[in-house]
Amino acid sequence: MGWWPFGGRRRRSRPARALTVERCGSCGAESERPFREGDCLFAGESGACGKCGGGRTSVERIFGEPDE
Numbered sequence: 001m002g003w004w005p006f007g008g009r010r011r012r013s014r015p016a017r018a019l020t021v022e023r024c025g026s027c028g029a030e031s032e033r034p035f036r037e038g039d040c041l042f043a044g045e046s047g048a049c050g051k052c053g054g055g056r057t058s059v060e061r062i063f064g065e066p067d068e
């Protein structure tokens with residue numbers, strides 16, 4: 001613990017590009033999309049699955065990509 005790969009060299013308030021990964025609770029399909037304001041882990045179901053059609057997706061993880 002204590003080691004964080006993104007925060008050392010340059011401090012910034014938020015990553016230049018953040019991605020949100022959503023996972024379908026029914027078929028398990030994961031999809032990435034750009035982070036939107038208000039995205040939050042454990043916020044509940046956030047959309048409909050584009051793969052199986054019937055499942056609901058929820059935010060699985062959120063991560064930032066450093067812009068180089």
Ligand SMILES: [Zn+2]
Pocket residue numbers: 024025026027028029049050051052053054055056
């Ligand atoms: Zn699905």
